[in-house]
Amino acid sequence: MEKLLEQIKKGTVWAFPGGVHPPQQKTLSNSARIARLPLPDKLVVPIKQHIGANGKLIVEKGQQVLKGQALTVPVANWSVPVHAPSSGTITDISPVPSAHPSALPELSIIIEPDGKDQWCELTPTPNPSELSHDELVDIIHQAGISGMGGAGFPTYVKADIKQPIEFLIVNAVECEPYITADDVLMREHAKQVVQGIELMQQILNPTLCIVGIEDNKPEAIAAMKSAAEHNANIVIQTVPTVYPSGGEKQLIKLLTNREVPSGGIPADIGILVHNTGTLFAVQQAVYEGKPLIERVVTVTGNTIHNAGNVWALLGTEVKHLLDCQGFSPVPQQRVVMGGPMMGFTLPTVRIGVIKTTNCILAPDHKELAEPGPEKACIRCSACADACPASLLPQQLQWFAKSKEYDKLQEHNLFDCIECGACAYVCPSEIPLVQYYRVAKVEIKEQQAEKIKADRAKERFDARKERLEREQQERQNRHKRKPAAKTPDEKQKVADALARVKSKSSDGDEKSAVAAAIARAKAKKQQGEELEPDNSEVAKERALRKEKARKYKEQKAAEGESSSAPDDKKSAVAAAIARAKAKKAAQAKQSAEPQNDEAIAPADDKKAAVAAAIARAKAKKAAQAEQSAEPKNDEAIAPADDKKAAVAAAIARAKAKKAAQAEQSAEPQNDEAPAPADDKKAAVAAAIARAKAKKATKAAAQTQQSDEASAAEQTCDAEPENSQVSPPADDKKAAVAAAIARAKAKKAAKEAEQSAPSEHSAPEQINEPQTSSGSDSEETSSEQTAAEKKKAAVAAAIARAKAKKLQKEGNDQS
Known part of the structure; x- marks a missing residue:
């Protein structure tokens, strides 16, 4: 230091x-002393002549003011007042062009001097x-x-x-x-x-x-x-x-x-x-x-005859200064406020002098030539060499033209003092300083907008937080506050909770119930609305539900294992039974047209009606057989292969029995709608007999085929069962043989009984007939003989099967 x-x-x-x-x-201008100018006719005093906030007006239009009297008072930081430059009358307070390159209007006080130049009290x-x-x-x-x-x-x-x-x-x-x-x-x-x-x-x-x-x-x-x-x-x-x-x-x-x-x-x-x-x-x-009401101003230039320095009252119009110093304008005359390097051209000479005005320059065209058109930068670096702030003027100008404001700030644009040295040395006559001034204004506007946005966001967040806080306070006001507990009450609650915990340690349902009762009693004693604790009860309930679910699953598994047959073999047996029933129905349908043709009535229309009725009944019987098969198959499902074969045979026998019962009932049903006319009665009787014959023949064929297939299945199934699983016991074999013999006997008996019963009714009905009666008797005799023969064959086959089954049972035992 x-x-x-x-x-x-x-x-x-x-x-x-x-x-x-x-x-x-x-x-x-420096060879003469500072001159004192006469009072101007008008003083235009802007209320803002400095950096900072405006002052507050304390005068009004028409008011008389003295020299040095305050016209405004400071009301904010960086705010200074302005004073009356001379005594006179305020003729107007209005915006006028400002002493700025933009010449934007600013609020100004216009004073008409009274010529007395009277000071206020100092x-x-x-x-x-x-x-x-x-x-x-x-x-x-x-x-x-x-x-x-x-x-x-x-x-x-x-x-x-x-x-x-x-x-x-x-x-x-x-x-x-x-x-x-x-x-x-x-x-x-x-x-x-x-x-x-x-x-x-x-x-x-x-x-x-x-x-x-x-x-x-x-x-x-x-x-x-x-x-x-x-x-x-x-x-x-x-x-x-x-x-x-x-x-x-x-x-x-x-x-x-x-x-x-x-x-x-x-x-x-x-x-x-x-x-x-x-x-x-x-x-x-x-x-x-004395307040600041005047300053020294240099009035110079080749168009000024008496160039020099003058004491200029603040607010004096530039025109008054020029006229007092002998101004001789030239065509397209320029008047600059400030020096040739940092000054700016005035849009009008009716602008007043302010506190920062140090020079009024009125040059001719030789002194200060008009700048030529802007040319492309040749990158000579003369601007960078002349910059007193060690900036990069060429780079700043590129960023300013492209409005890259972030890069301008990174390159320290605001360190530029706008001295104009870069523009002075530029061979391309680029107005570099003008680019910088515009960019600075735009950056400041952006920063001001950002500050406003940030403040608005802060106000919004503060308001939102305040509203949420008030809402929370309103909700809390409506909540009931619990009454303060005395030490005795707290001790009672603690004892009750201890008892509940000790009881709930057993882990059974009674302990949970006891705990719930204890909590309820504790609530009742306290007289308060306490939150219930059902956790123990919920645990017990969930445990019971889990046990019940496991029990159901176990029972279902046992039921399935006990009732489940051998699916594959039972399905095969049921399919065979259904196929045979369908085969019988098809045989009936194929035989029906032949019989209808053989016994064709004279009246075609009635015959067609009767044939249709017969076909419908046959189809109904076949459908009944098919619908009955699965039920019977499912109801008698055996556990092993041999039982399945026996059950299938029993099911087929029951199906045949049902078909025979339907066939035997058909003539009876035909009797009900018997016509009154004899001819019609004869025709109906013939049709009925033909149908009975057809049904008997089809039943015999079906029985033979069923017995043959059952015998084949039994023979085929026996070696498989002997290899795969051990045979049934003696008692079951004997029972099966007995059932088979009983069914064979029953089938033979029913076949014998069905032959006369089928032909007895037609014979009674046809007794009044003459020619047709003999034919029917011959036909019925032929049918009876054939049916007896078939029934005998069927009985023999059944007995053979029974003997075979009995023999197999004895061999196994």
Whole structure:
């Protein structure tokens, strides 16, 4: 630190990167003293002339004001008031074009001066050293002082900074071409400027104050050294003439060899910078009590006959300044507010002077030529070499054109001081600074929108949380709070729970029931609505259900194992029985047309009707046989192969018996609808006899085929059964043989009885007939002989089978 101070006091100056050397053109305006202009006809005072919030209006239209009277009061942070530049009447308060490149309208107070230029009451401070820090800051704040050499930062904010300040730097460089306002001010009012520096030293208490002045201002340097020679803490430092050495960060680098971090401010490294005009305004506010209502403005250019510096009241129209200095416009004249490097062309000369206006430039076409059309970048890197902030202007311009704002911020766009050095050296005449300004505005708008969205989301989340909390509170209010329990009640509950646990340890159903009863009693004693505990009862119930399910499964398995026959063999036997029944039905149907043709009646229509009736009855009988077969097969399912064969034979016998009973009943059914007419009766009797004969013949054929197939199955099944499983016992064999003999006898008896019964009814019916009666007797005699023969054969076969079965039973025993 001591080494740095020694270097600074010796006059050491460090260099900053980049920079250019444009023509100075300062001699046009720095040769004459500061002039005082006559009062203008109108003063247009914008209520915002600085960075920060607007002040609040405290005047109204038509009101008389005095010179120095406050027109607004600060109401927010970074807000400073504005004052009346002269006495007069407020004629209007309305938006007018602003002193900005966009010329957007801003609310302004329009004052018509009365010519008296009468001051309001002032409160000067002859001995400022007696004032406290806060009092000095308040005077600066109420005087409406803001930065007069840059962007218009409120001076009271810098004065009231809480960070320790090591170096106070006074920016008296004034590097912009044509501008000489600070130069002339230091020449004529060096003492007042030094007094302003001392006031800031009293407020900030810095280690050292450095006044930086370019070496092209020798008279100002001499005047400042003379005014500050009594103060050892003020150093007047001469710096080389290079643009933009007047930039805040560049001047800090020149005088202290320190660099302000990207995105930071000088206070972050213990440095504070003020402009010469700002310090003069501080001195006027404290020592004289005057607010900031005027400033020095350079009016210059080749179209100005009396170029120089003037005291301009804030709000004075630019036209008034030009007219007072001898303005001779040229065709397509341009008027620039500020210097040729960082200034901007005014859309109209009816715009008023503000606190940051330091120059009005009216050049001719030779001085400041119109820029040509933008050409393609040739990548010469001249812009990067000239940039004092060590940026990449070409890259920034590409990102700005493509609106890649994230990349612009990554490449430190906001470190650009908009000095215009890059555009000045660009051979393609690309307006680089204009691209940067537009991109900065759009990025700031996006950031503002994001902040608004974030705040809206925070408000929404807070509201949602509040509503949920209120809803929860409402629900809790409706819940009944349980009454506080006394120690005796708690002990009773504990005892009851202990008894329940001891009883439930047995694990049986009674313990669960007892536990439930105990809990119910405990609830009744307490008189509260406690939550029931049915866990033990539920466990017992689930156990009982599981036992019942297992029991049912076991019984079902036993039933299936006890009643399940040999599926394959029983299915074969049932299929054989059904096939034989179908064969008998087909035989009946095939024999039916022949009989119908043999006994065709004379009347075709009646014969057809009778044949249809006979066919229907035959089909019905066949269906009855088929429907009866599965039931009989299923009902008499044997356990082994031999029993299955016997059961199949019994089923077939029962089916035959049912068919014979149906056939024997047909003539009786035919008797009911017997016609009254003799001819019809004869025809019906003939039909009935034919049907009986047909049924008897079919039954005999079916019986023979069934007996033969049963005998074959029995013979075939015996060796298999003898090989696969052991034979049945003697008792079962004897029973089976006896059943077979009984069925054979019964079948033979029924066959003998069916022959006369089938023919007796027709004979009685046909007694009155003459010719047809003899034919029927001959036919019935032939049928009886054949049937007897078949019945005898069937009986013999049955007896043979019975003997065979009996013999097999004896052999097995």
